[in-house]
Amino acid sequence: MSELIIENVWKEYGDQIVLENVSLTIASRAFVALVGPSGCGKTTFLRMLLGQERPTKGTILLDGQPIPTEPGRDRGVVFQRYSVFPHLTVLGNVLLGKEFSNARYKAKLLGATRRNAVEEALQLIGEVGLSGAEQKYPAQLSGGMQQRLALAQALIMKPKVLLLDEPFGALDPGIRVEIHTLMKRLWHETQMTVVMVTHDIREAFTLASRVVAFERRRDRPEEKQRYGATITKDISIWPPRLAGVPSNFSPDRDGPIDSLGYRRDDPALSGE
């Protein structure tokens, strides 16, 4: 199980209030997308779940226990950039988590343990669609492949919670569709709860089982300092998406939009 309970969390930097009174319960195996305008504190919120930052007030519980105050192996993460290690090959990147947990001082595996770990890593590399690229360095991979690698690297730890910080934001649309399909499959197949920050509403509704919007209730310039953002919308996708349960109802929103006639943004045909 991996239920997250966030209770009355505030985050302040000096005088600046970033988040105020955020309460949210995320069920085990849910896929929550956090959306909202830039600078509304979604990434700050994710960092608190990660343990990179601490809430000023309030508590965050993972399975009833307060989450540790530093990042750890129960919470995996994929950032938009710099998620993979440039000095390790694809295989090395995926293997690293195994080496950290099984070799305390050397952080390197040898012999049979290494063979088992390599086998597991290769399987995972295949699952994210990187077979054949095992010996390549990240600089030799495209942006989409690097994010696939980052996913595989996080998944080998079997984290309770996977945190995604605009992971597909820098990818072009075609690649994004492919990686969305992969992401959905991984969510169905693994046991983890996923929390994703995105600025792409469409992505949020395509992937998530629940979309949570952060917004500042008061956003006049003189109020900005003293009023933070909080949860203003909490939308569960209907019909419900459940991890591991295929749904015929949820249309794939990545599909092409049928365009009938002209839209307002289309360039004018005549020379107006």
Added chain:
Amino acid sequence: MRWINTRPGRGAQLTLLLLPFVLLIAAYSAGSVARLAENPSDKLLPNLAGFADAINRMAFLPDPRTGEYLLWSDTVASLIRLFAGLGISTVMALVLGMAIGMLPYLRALLSPFVAVISMVPPLAVLPILFIVMGLGDASKIALIVIGVAPTMVRDLALKALELPREQIIKAETLGGSSWQIALRVVLPQILPRLITCLRLQLSPAWLFLIAAEAISSDSGLGYRIFLVRRYLSMDIIFPYVVWITLLAVVTNYILDRVRIAVFPWSELEKQA
């Protein structure tokens, strides 16, 4: 076509590469011929025959007093001091630089101290070294270390600090301890920089070595140059200077090849 878009071909590139060297040698030869025409026993700009004779005397005939082949014994003496100094500096840079870059407590303790130490003019400390450590090799090696190590420590600490925070967080979520992250994430990524840093410090290191040898020594390339200066032996000084330059250039080249061979990813990153 704009000048910024015109590029030399392979042949032109080679010609351009050689041109300044050829011009330098031509200018020297012209000067030498002119002076020797006026006064055949001129010592300032000896001709090729003079150089050949001096090189033969220094490199291939034993010294009548000691029985040593002076060029080689000087080279060995100098290189031992140089590499001892650079080796100690490298180890210090690696250990201190990584510690300062990774651990906030050590950074608070050492970073300002190293910054101040790096501003001490090393040659001003040389008398102290001679008094404290004597006139032997120890004081010369110490001078190189004092001259070179602080810069290297600061450079590597900066490099370690420059690693994207995301990478360190990611390593933490993979279960890495401070030690494991140092060993597998930070160390391999700053080693290429260490080699580059070492290359950049080659010329200061030679400077300090020759300065120390010039003041007090009984062997070494710097010692020889300053010894024969008394007899205006330009026929020895010029080949020695060329030889020292050659040694530095070759070391520089070898270090760069080592970096590319051992850390192929560092070259890929540069291109990416």
